Each structure stands twice: as structure tokens, then as C-alpha cells.
Amino acid sequence: MTLRFPGLIDVHCHLREPGATHKEDFITGTKAALKGGFTFVIDMPNNPEPTLSMEALNKKISLAKEKAFCDVGFHYGTNGLNTSTFEQAFSNPNVFGLKVYLNHTTGSLLIENQVLLEDVFKSWQSQKPILVHAEGEEKLAMAISLAKKHGHRLHLCHIARKEEVAQVQKAKAEGQKITAGVCPHHLFMTKEDAKKMKGFALMKPELGTLEDQQALWKGLRGGVIDLVETDHAPHTKKEKQNPPAGGPAPFGVPGLETTLPLLLTAVSENRLTIDDVIRLCHTGPAQCFHVSIHHNTNVEVDLDAKYEIKNENLHTKCKWSPFDGWKVKGKVLRVFLRGEK
Ligand code: DOR
Ligand code: ZN
Numbered sequence: 001m002t003l004r005f006p007g008l009i010d011v012h013c014h015l016r017e018p019g020a021t022h023k024e025d026f027i028t029g030t031k032a033a034l035k036g037g038f039t040f041v042i043d044m045p046n047n048p049e050p051t052l053s054m055e056a057l058n059k060k061i062s063l064a065k066e067k068a069f070c071d072v073g074f075h076y077g078t079n080g081l082n083t084s085t086f087e088q089a090f091s092n093p094n095v096f097g098l099k100v101y102l103n104h105t106t107g108s109l110l111i112e113n114q115v116l117l118e119d120v121f122k123s124w125q126s127q128k129p130i131l132v133h134a135e136g137e138e139k140l141a142m143a144i145s146l147a148k149k150h151g152h153r154l155h156l157c158h159i160a161r162k163e164e165v166a167q168v169q170k171a172k173a174e175g176q177k178i179t180a181g182v183c184p185h186h187l188f189m190t191k192e193d194a195k196k197m198k199g200f201a202l203m204k205p206e207l208g209t210l211e212d213q214q215a216l217w218k219g220l221r222g223g224v225i226d227l228v229e230t231d232h233a234p235h236t237k238k239e240k241q242n243p244p245a246g247g248p249a250p251f252g253v254p255g256l257e258t259t260l261p262l263l264l265t266a267v268s269e270n271r272l273t274i275d276d277v278i279r280l281c282h283t284g285p286a287q288c289f290h291v292s293i294h295h296n297t298n299v300e301v302d303l304d305a306k307y308e309i310k311n312e313n314l315h316t317k318c319k320w321s322p323f324d325g326w327k328v329k330g331k332v333l334r335v336f337l338r339g340e341k
Helices: 026-035 054-067 083-091 114-123 136-150 162-173 184-188 191-201 210-222 237-241 259-268 274-289
Strands: 002-006 008-013 038-043 071-077 095-101 130-133 154-156 178-182 298-308 327-336
Touching (some): 026 054, 054 071, 054 083, 083 114, 114 136, 130 136, 136 154, 162 178, 178 184, 178 210, 184 259, 259 298, 259 327
Parallel strands (some): 008 038, 071 095, 095 130, 130 154
């Protein structure tokens, strides 16, 4: 059966341009997005030169305008010292949120100082959400209470642990304006898979236990989780295989081309419904981040097509996937952007 979805939205990806175009760029990243059924993607600010100023933001916007094949938006970044630029940033229609890192990951963006954090939450005087990379109960609680104090809409990126799902559920029940996302790798893989994959399964947050995974699925179906975000984070095979002396491999896995087929496979196994997929990859992201998708922007999928995910068939520049060799059911046939194939 062929089905037409509204254009899918990925609110969390790392397209790497400028500064790390050996991993990905706006051309390859947005081609990968379209291949995966995403017509609108929001790029993260943790480039080698992070998106902390209007100069850096405008550079990204003009590069994307010139090169991108699908629609692209941006999250602004902060190191706690650029709050004077916030008003200009959130007034820009290409900006959809502010990303705050409470844990160390790829790049230099991390705020640990409480005074700076308070200033960040106080200064982002916008309806556009603050997104946090907050791993574990303590950091999540900190983000939730800061958002409450300053009356912010808060998006919790990549919820990955059972306890975190419970925490989100509780905060929502208390009436707080928070939304939460999960990543496909946490839904479809556990620590066990990581053993075989070495550096290729290294990401932040790390893969969890079977119990964590089950809690994520429960949250996904029950509505505690608002959306699926790919956290498409390409690194080259070489970087993953040969990490710098003594250090770990860089964190992150690509996901733009594999997320929808994996979710459709879950539909074919009655683990999700088609309506869930639309809610998690279109309606949820559109509502959380105030994105509107043109009615003639849509994705045609063949629900019955079976195929094997293969590294060599991917459009991402890094040319590998943690799901290489996985058999999926559900394939993107064509994508229309404002009516144009
Ligand atoms: O695994 C990850 N990779 N997690 C992040 O938070 C960042 C990302 C990246 O940019 O590589
Ligand atoms: Zn990320």
C-alpha cells in the first residue's frame, strides 16, 4: 500500500556546516533528509565555530539557502556569555529555539555555572522553546526547575532512561509546559548492541538497558513523549575507528535516512500505528517548535516494500549507519516540496 504523509520534521540534527564539512554539509545532509522523508530539519549550533553570534547564524543561513535541498531551520547556541545577542537571534524567523548543553558532548558548548545558566534562562525572552541536552535525573530536574522559574517552554532532548520518562510524566502532570523527544537509536538499540559496534555505537546519551528501552516505547505510545528526533550526528568511519590517542571515539550516529523506515517497520509489527508516526514526526514537532508545513509538501511511502539498510546506499557523507544490515519494511518513494517532486 502506498501512503502519503505530510512532510516530516526533524527538530534535532547536526549538518556540520560550516567547520566540519568532511563529516556532512548542507547538500549531503539535506539529501539524506529527503531520502528519509524529512522535508524540514532543524540544525544544531555545536559546530567547531558554534552558533553564538548573529554573524555565525547569518553565515549558516546563507550557506543553507545556497545549498540545501529541503527546508532548514536553526537552533541558536549559548555558552552563557552571548545573552546580549538573544533578542536578535529569537527575532530571526530562521531560529526555532535555543539549545543549552548541560553535559559534555561533541563541540565546546557546555554550561555548568549556575549563575550563567540563570542568566541564559532569564534572557531568552521568547515563546520559542529552550532545548536542553540534560542527561540523568539531576540535570533534568535542574532544567525543569529553571524553566518553571522563568516561565519557559522547555524541550528535553533525547530522553533515554526509564527514570527520565517518569520524571517527564510527573512534570507534565504538574502542568509544566515541557515537551520531550526520543531518538531512534535509543528506541531500537541497547547496551548489548553497543558491545559489537565499539566506537560506532558511542553517542550521547549512551545506549541504555532493555528496561530503559521498554520505558521509552511505553512513553512513546502513551503520549509522554512528544516527538522523535533523529539527533543525526555524522562522524567519518575513520574518526569512529581511530579515535585520538587515549580518547573515546567522537559521540554520535547518523539517523536521517533510517528513522522513518525503522518506525514504519514497528508499525508493520503492531508496535506503533501510522497515526503515531504522524504525531511523532510531523504534528508533534510542528506544535512544539511552531513549524508550519505547506499542504503540498508531502512524502509518499510504500508500506510493503522490504529492504536492507546498507551503508553504501546512504546519502549522508559519512556513509555508515548503526543499522547497516537491518531489514526494514516501509520505503520512501517520492517527496514533494510545495508540490514540486
Ligand atoms: O551523540 C551525540 N552527538 N550527542 C550530542 O549531543 C552531539 C552529537 C554530535 O554533534 O556529534
Ligand atoms: Zn544532538
